[in-house]
Amino acid sequence: xxxxxxxxxxxxxxxxxxxxxxxxxxxxxxxxxxxxxxxxxxxxxxxxxxxxxxxxxxxxxxxxxxxxxxxxxxxxxxxxxxxxxxxxxxxxxxxxxxxxxxxxxxxxxxxxxxxxxxxxxxxxxxxxxxxxxxxxxxxxxxxxxxxxxxxxxxxxxxxxxxxxxxxxxxxxxxxxxxxxxxxxxxxxxxxxxxxxxxxxxxxxxxxxxxxxxxxxxxxxxxxxxxxxxxxxxxxxxxxxxxxxxxxxxxxxxxxxxxxxxxxxxxxxxxxxxxxxxxxxxxxxxxxxxxxxxxxxxxxxxxxxxxxxxxxxxxxxxxxxxxxxxxxxxxxxxxxxxxxxxxxxxxxxxxxxxxx
Ligand SMILES: Nc1nc2c(ncn2[C@@H]2O[C@H](COP(=O)(O)OP(=O)(O)O)[C@@H](O)[C@H]2O)c(=O)[nH]1
Ligand SMILES: [Mg+2]
Numbered sequence: 603x604x605x606x607x608x609x610x611x612x613x614x615x616x617x618x619x620x621x622x623x624x625x626x627x628x629x630x631x632x633x634x635x636x637x638x639x640x641x642x643x644x645x646x647x648x649x650x651x652x653x654x655x656x657x658x659x660x661x662x663x664x665x666x667x668x669x670x671x672x673x674x675x676x677x678x679x680x681x682x683x684x685x686x687x688x689x690x691x692x693x694x695x696x697x698x699x700x701x702x703x704x705x706x707x708x709x710x711x712x713x714x715x716x717x718x719x720x721x722x723x724x725x726x727x728x729x730x731x732x733x734x735x736x737x738x739x740x741x742x743x744x745x746x747x748x749x750x751x752x753x754x755x756x757x758x759x760x761x762x763x764x765x766x767x768x769x770x771x772x773x774x775x776x777x778x779x780x781x782x783x784x785x786x787x788x789x790x791x792x793x794x795x796x797x798x799x800x801x802x803x804x805x806x807x808x809x810x811x812x813x814x815x816x817x818x819x820x821x822x823x824x825x826x827x828x829x830x831x832x833x834x835x836x837x838x839x840x841x842x843x844x845x846x847x848x849x850x851x852x853x854x855x856x857x858x859x860x861x862x863x864x865x866x867x868x869x870x871x872x873x874x875x876x877x878x879x880x881x882x883x884x885x886x887x888x889x890x891x892x893x894x895x896x897x898x899x900x901x902x903x904x905x906x907x908x909x910x911x912x913x914x915x916x917x918x919x920x921x922x923x924x925x926x927x928x929x930x931x932x933x934x935x936x937x938x939x940x941x942x943x944x945x946x947x948x949x950x951x952x953x954x955x956x957x
Contacts, residue, residue: 604645604669604670604671605670605671605700605871605873605888606643606670606671606672606673606698606699606700607670607671607672607673607699607700607701607702607703607867607870607871608672608673608675608695608696608698608699608701608702608703609621609672609673609674609675609703609705610675610678610692610696610702610703610704610705610730611677611678611704611705611706611707611726611730612677612678612679612707612716612717612726612729612730613676613677613679613717614677614707614714614715614716614717615677615705615706615707615726615809616705616707616709616809616832616833617674617675617677617705618674619809619832619833619836620705620807620809620830620832620835621642621644621672621674622836622839623832623835623836623839623860624644624646624672624860624863624864625644625646625672626839627646627647627839627860627864633666634669642673642674642675643671643672643673643674644671644672644673644674645669645670645671646669646670646671646672646864647667647668647669647864648667648668648669648670648864648865648868648875648886648888649667649861649864649865650667650668650875650886652875652877652886652918652948653665653667653877653884653885653886655918655922656877656879656884656918656921656950657879657884659879659921659922659925659926659927660879660880660881660884660927661881662879662880662881662882662883662884663881663882663883664882664883664884665883665884665885666883666884666885666886667885667886668875668885668886668887668888669888670864670867670868670871670888672703672867673695673698673699675692675695675696675699676691676692676695677692677717678692678730678733679717680729680732680733681733683733683734683736683737683740693733693734693737693799696734696799696802697797697799699802700802700871701802701803701804701805701867701870701871702799702802702803702804702805703804703805703807703867704727704730704804704805704806704807705807705809705832706723706726706727706806706807706808706809707721707723707726707809708721708723708808708809708810708811708829709721709809709810709811709812709831709833710811723808727806731777731779731800732777734779734799734800735774735777735778735779735800737799738770738774738780738798738799738800738801739771739774739775741796741797741798742767742770742771742774742796742798743771745767745796746764746767746768746771749763749764749767750764763792766785766789766792766793769783770783770793770798774800779800779801779804780793780798780800780801781800781801781802781803781804803870803871803872804826804870805826805827805828805866805867805870806826806827806828807827807828807829807830807863808827808828808829808830809829809830809831809832810829810830810831811831812831812833812834826866826870828862828863828866829859830859830860830862830863831859834853834859835859835860837849838850839860872891873888873889873890873891874888874889874890874891874893874945874946874947875887875888875947875948876889876898876945876946876947876948876949876950876951877918877948877949877950877951878902878950878951878952878953879950879952885902887901887902889901889945892944893944893945894941894942894943894944894945895910895913895915895939895940895941895942895943895944895945895951896910896941896942898945898951899913899951899953899955902953905955905957906953906955908955909955909956909957910941910953910955911954911955911956912938912939912940912941912954913938913939913943913951913952913953913954914936914937914938914951914952914954915936915937915938915939915943915949915950915951915952916930916935916936916937916949916950917935917946917948917949917950918948918949918950919948920933920935920936921935921950923935
C-alpha cells in the first residue's frame with residue numbers, strides 16, 4: 603500500500619541503528635491502518651510545513667502527516683548476486699522497494715569490525731553497486747533471451763524491446779547503473795516493469811563520526827548524499843524533546859539530521875502530496891504524479907471514489923495568499939474539477955460525493 607524505501611549497505615555500517623531511530627520517530631499507528639506493520643518495516647511521518655499552515659487556516663483539531671515506510675534490509679556482501687550470504691533473499695527484498703537508501707560507513711571505530719578491514723566509502727559503494735549491477739545483468743539476460751526469440755518473427759515491438767535491453771546491458775556491462783541510461787518516455791514505460799535494482803532512485807547516507815569528520819565524504823560520487831551520525835541520533839532519540847534540543851545546541855547541530863533524511867527520502871520517491879482539511883482533521887496524502895482526482899479521492903475513502911461527483915480544488919500557495927477559503931472563493935482561485943483532473947502537488951481538495 604505505502605511507499606517504501608529499503609535501507610541497504612554492507613554489514614556493520616549502521617543500517618539498523620538508523621532504522622531504529624527512524625522507527626522511534628514513528629507514526630501513531632491508529633492513523634494509518636493500511637500501512638504494513640512488520641518488525642523490520644518502520645512507518646515514518648513526513649514533516650511538511652504546509653500541513654501546519656493549512657491546519658491554522660482550516661482550524662482543524664488535528665493534523666495528520668503523510669507517511670513513508672523504511673525497510674531494514676540485512677547487509678549485502680560481496681557475491682550476493684550468486685546467492686552468497688543469503689544474497690538472493692536480500693536482492694529480492696530490494697526488488698520490493700520503491701527507492702534505496704544506501705548507508706555508507708564513514709565513522710571510525712576500533713571495536714566495530716569493517717567487513718574489508720578499512721574505512722573506504724567509495725570502495726564500499728562500489729562493492730554494493732557491483733552486486734546490484736551483476737544481479738541486473740542476469741535479469742536482463744533472461745529477458746533479452748525471451749525477447750530475442752519473440753523478435754525473430756520480425757514484430758517491431760519486440761525488436762524495439764531487444765534494442766532497449768541491449769542498451770541497458772551495455773551500460774551495466776560498463777559498470778553503470780540502469781538509472782544512468784537516457785531513455786525516452788515510451789522506453790521508460792517498457793522498462794519500468796522489469797525488476798531492475800539499479801533503476802531505483804538512490805540516496806547515499808554517510809554515517810559519519812560523532813566528530814563530524816568530513817574527509818571521507820569527499821570520496822562519495824554518483825548520487826545525492828546526506829550525512830548523519832546514526833549513533834548520535836540514537837542517543838538523542840532517547841531524550842525528551844527539550845533535552846534533545848539542549849543536547850543539539852551543546853553539540854552545535856542545528857537542523858535535525860533525521861528530519862532532513864526523511865524529507866530527502868520523500869523527495870527521492872518523486873511523489874505528489876495533496877491535502878484534505880475539515881474541522882476535525884487536516885491531512886497530507888501521497889500519490890504518484892499523474893493521478894486523476896477520483897483515484898486520489900479513493901485514497902481518502904473508497905466511498906469517495908465510488909460516489910465521486912466533483913471536487914473543489916485550491917492550490918496551497920493560493921490559499922495562503924488568500925488567507926481563507928471564503929476569500930479564495932471570492933478571488934476565484936478555488937476551482938471545481940471533475941474526476942479526470944490530474945492532482946498537482948500542493949492541491950487542497952474537498953470532494954463532493956454520494957454514498
Ligand atoms: N562509533 C559509531 N558507531 C556506530 C555508529 N553507527 C552505528 N554504530 C555501531 O556500529 C555497530 C553496527 O551497527 P548496526 O546499526 O547494527 O549496523 P548494520 O549491520 O549496518 O545494521 C553497532 O554497534 C552500532 O552501535 C556511529 O555513527 N558511530
Ligand atoms: Mg542490521
